[in-house]
Amino acid sequence: MTQLALVIDLNVCVGCHACVTSCKQWNTSGWAGPMVDENPYDAAPTGTFFNRVQTFEVGNYPNTETVHFPKSCLHCEDPPCVPVCPTGASYKREDNGVVLVDYDKCIGCKYCSWACPYGMREVDTQQKVMKKCTLCIDRITDQSLPEAERKPACVLACPTSARLFGDVQNPDSEVSIAIRERGGYALMPEWGTQPANHYLPRHKNRMHITEDDLLRTNNPLKKEDITVYHGEETLEDVTW
């Protein structure tokens, strides 16, 4: 069993929105037709996006931290949006676990969007069907592409490699190792949706410096330094 998914590293996401724009560019130019983009240069632009980067502030000044939070379909292992679909347009692919919408079957009733706690589905106001992240299914399954390019557009675009892509069911995959070794977590675990996408938490490296470290008590040169200092030395006298 394969479950393709993204693992997003919140340590290195800088909130540049490159994944947002590359996602829109790739998916609006694909076989499924354009993704709606209304009033793009006006005061109130609106349109369909599969991926967004949001920004949160954690803590109170001065102890605050800015968290950039990329948000796209989590391709749940138990997707609540699929069984509610009355037409079967919403489905989870058996071979790779990607949750997709058959745009030719969707009646645009919006019921699946109510059944997603994450708000990952959006109606396309021109095609009048539900749309969502496909994990760039047309890229990742395209055997004519070199294997290194069989990745979602957002993953290829990320300048800091904050987005990892792979099979989270395979214990030896890069994504599984990252989740296992770096504390990868799922969003809203309280609903039991088992999101396939995981997030890697902020990780802090702290250096502990003791007084002994500063004095360099174990420096062999220091041990042999027998000079008696009187507090009148020039810089040359103490440089060794």
Place this chain on the structure above:
Amino acid sequence: MHPAFSVIFLTTLLGAGQGLFLALITGQVYSRIHLIDAQSSDYYFHGSLIALALLVLGLIASFFHLGRPERAWRAASKWRTSWLSREVIVLPVLMGLVALFSLIHWMGWTQPFVVAGDDALPVDASLLVGVMGAIVAFALFVATAMIYASVKFLQEWASPLTVVNFTFFGLASGFMLAAAYSAWLGNDLVTFFGTWAVIFTAIAFLSRGASLLRNRHIKYRSNLKTAIGVRHRDIAQKSQGFSAGSFNTREFFHHRSPGTLRRVTAVFMLLVFPVPVVLIGVAYVTKSPTLPILAFLIQYLGLVAERWYFFAEAQHPQNLYYQTVS
């Protein structure tokens, strides 16, 4: 949630249509067992046509909710998992049975096949179709309400009270309409239907009151901590990722003030419960042919407000991600 008038009219019109049909069947059963006066076939024919018209209007309203109404027939396919699909199947079945019931009375095919006991219960085609229709009407109440009650993320809806509310609101407005219809014809069944309408209104008052209380003290399972997975008491969104609106900010928010919600609650608590009950009571005393019609219309208006509030009060967890523009 954003209250869409297509769904508000769909659920309220269907409820009234189902309720009216159930009222007619109740009346027919009562008259068959000689508890109330027997009515002419025309009475049931015209009454069930009104019920059918309400069901058709509800169905038409539902199409305005769909992006692709020309594909609506596909919605019958996933009845194993989707309550919406089940509703899509049950509704036409009920419409067919109501139409058949209508036809039977119109054609006068009401010769009993069997008479149980000593003329205690004559069974004819209309009674059989009517009882089947009554079962399907109840199934439709369940299917319609379960569309909402089965979405566990909307905690205001995810309760058996939703099913009870939908059923008793439908029964109340349907029996109220049956009383109005009988009053218009100058029929003496006004009291019979009016009494049932008051009983159902009272039960609906209790169950809706219970769900309002429940929802006032609801404890949401999700919060910003679980939404982004950062354990801190103070998390504030600084940007939702875009400057203007999107589907997420339109579909899941009502964009009204808390004051508006309070006013709508007050309006529907008044229009659905006390006003129609008082009107039907006054109509009983004065034998007015028009007051029950007014009672039904006012209650229906109140139910539209109630359904609007039903959507507006539901808080979707996705809203946690859409708090701040920039």
